[in-house]
Amino acid sequence: MKKKISPLLILFAVLNSSFINSQLLKNLTSSYESFSAYYLDDSKTGNFNYDNRFRSNNYLNIKSIISENWNLELQIESYSPDALLNYSPNLKDTGVSTFKFQYVNEKIDFTIGNFYQQFGSGMILRSWEDRNLGINNSIRGINANYRINDQINLTAIYGSQKKGFKYSKGYILGFDTEIDISQIFKNNSTFILGLSYVGRNDNETTGTTYQNTTNLYSARIDFSSSSYYTNIEIISKSKDPIMLFQKLSDNFVKKGSAFLFNTGFIKNGFGADITFRRLENMSIYSERIAFGNTFNESIVNYLPALTKQHDYSLTNIYTYQSQPNVAFIDPGLIKVGETGLQLDLYYFMKKETSLGGRYGTNLALNASFWNNIDGSFDFNNKNYSTKFFGNGEKYFSEISLEIRKKWSPKLDNIILFVNQFYNKKYIEEKSGEINSKILVIETTYKLNKNKSLKLDLQNMSTKDDNKDWLAFGLEYNLNSALSLYVSDMYNYGNTIKENKIHYYNLGASYNKGINRYTINYGRQRGGLICYGGICRYVPESNGLSFGVTTSFF
C-alpha cells in the first residue's frame, strides 16, 4: 500500500490544481493535522532511551464530492522519522491510511473501502478514529445501508480491520436492523427496536473446542418521551478461547454476554440518568492473538468505562478502565468481567432565586460503582460459573459534585469535589488500593472583551500509593487568537524524596479561524490536558512539542 502513495498523491494534486474538472475542485475539502515532539533527557524521569528524538504524526484527509451521489475520501498519514511515543509500531513511514468510494442517495448509502460504523451503543461493533489515542480500527470492505422508509433501516458490512498500515487477517461480517415503531403510540414518544449480528472469522488460530467464527447477537430497545427515556441492550457471544499467560487455551473456552439498562428522567432545570451494565468475557478482536494489546488495535467492539470523564490533571491520575475480560492471574486475583452502575444528576438553580443568584447555578452530581461479577471460580481447573446479580470484589467507585457559578459578567467559578476508590490490584493487576479526595477550584476572570485569565487549583489527598498531589493551571488569553499557559502538578506527599517530581508545562496556542498552532515545553505525566479551548490526550515524556491543525476548503 505504501508504495502506491506517490502516484496517488500526484493524481490528487493534479486533479486538485487542474481546471479540467471544476466540479471536483469546487467540492474538495481537506484537513491537515500534525503533532510533533522533540524529546529530551530528564534528570528526574530518566533519559530518552529510544531511537529518534524528533518524532512526528501527520494526517492529511482529502474529501471530494464528485457528483450529487458520488464522493471519495483519502487519508494519508506520515509517521516520520517515527511515530510519537506510545503509538503502535505498526504506524511507521508514510502511506495511504484509508481510502473510500461512496455512493449516497435518499435510500442507499454504499461504501467500498474504509468505513466507520457502529451498531447500537457499540458494544457489539464500533469502528472509529481517535488520533489522540492512536485508534483507527476502520474496516476495509463493503458497507451497505438501505433505508427502506422512515421506519426501517438495514445495514450490512463485510471486511477486514485496519491495524496501523496493515490489515487484520481475520474478517468481520455484520448485519444491523433498526425499526422505528413510534407510530403505534399516538403521542410524541419514540420507540425503536434494533437487532444486530456480528461474526468474526479468524482462521489463524484454530482449536478443537471452538469454531473459527465467533458469533455475536444483540437486541435493543430505545424508548423516549418528552420527560422520560429507557434503553436496553442485550448481547450474547459464542464460545471463544480465554487467553492464559499470553496463550490461547484450548480447554478454557467460554461464552460471553453483555447487558445494559439505562433510564432517565428530565424536566426543565433537572435531569437524572442511571445506567446499569454487566459485561462478562466480552472483548472481541478481529484477530484472537491481538487480545489485550496496549495499542487497542484490532478491537471490534467498544466497551468504555462508564464513569465521569474528567479533564483536570489530578482527577485523571486514577482513571478507571472497564474490565470486560476473563483473567486468571493467581488464585487471589481472578476476574470474569464487571458489573455496576453509574448515576448522574443535573440541577439548575434558577436565576434571581436565593441559591441561584443573579445568573443561576449549575449543579452536577455523578456516582459510579464497579465490581467484579459474583460467581464461583476454580483456579486449578480453569473454570467458573457466574451469577447475573451480585457483586464480586470492588474495582472502583467515585462520587463527584460539580458546581458552576457565574458571579458577574466578568467572574465565573467551577468547584469540583471528587471522592474516589481505585483498586489498583484488580484494575492494573499490580498491588494496592487507593482512597482519595480531590478538590478543584477553577476561576475565570474576563479582563475585557477578548482578554481573560483562567486559574485552576487542585489538591488530591490520599494516604495510599504515591500520597498527596497539588496542581495548578494558569491560562492567559491575550486576545481572540493568542493564549499562553503554565501549569504544574507536584507529588508533594510522596515518601520517596526522588519521586517528588514537578510535572511542569508551559506553552502557547494561536488560533485563527480554522488554523491552530500550539507549542509546549515540559514534562508530561500523561493523561487528558485541556488548555486554550481544546482537550487532548498526551503521553508521558519530557520535551518540546508542536501541533498544527488546519483545514482547506
Add this chain to the structure above:
Amino acid sequence: MDLNYFKLTIIILFFTHSIYSQTNIPSIYIKTLNGKSINSKSTLNQNGLTVYSFWATWCVPCINELDAIHNEFDKWEKTNVKLVAVSTDDSRTKRRVRPLINGKNWKFDVVLDENQKFKRALNISGIPHTIVVRGSEIIYRRIGYKPGDESNLYDFLLKNSKKVID
C-alpha cells in the same frame, strides 16, 4: 522521498484552496435527542444563518462556550439565527446529554452525532468547533473557545444576518 510528496500535496492544497473556498453542509444522518434519524440538512435554517457548535459533555471549554451563549440567548433569539449544538459524545457519555441540557436549561437545538460521522464529514479534528452557515454554504469556522469568543460570534452573526434579510 515519500515525505516530499506529502509536503508537496499540502502546499498544492493550500494554494488551490485559497482560490476555491466554497463548501456546503454535507448530507449525513444524525439523531435527535429522541433517537430518531434525521438528515443533517434538515437542521438548516432555510431563511437565515445556522450556527453548528460541536461539543461533548466531557469538554469543559465546549460547555463554557454554550453556557456563555445560553446566558445571552435572549439576545440571540431576536436575530434570525438558529443554533444547533452537535453532541459528539459517544456511547460512553451520550446518556449524559439529555440530563445535562435539561439541567442547564439550554434552549437551543441539540442533535447527536454518536460515531462522529457529521464531524468527520466536515473535517473537524478537535472540539469545540463552530461553523456558521448561510443557506447551506459555510461562511465561517472557528476552532477552540476562549471567553469573549461568544460576543465576537454574536457580532459576526448580527452583521451577516442583516445581509440575509436584505
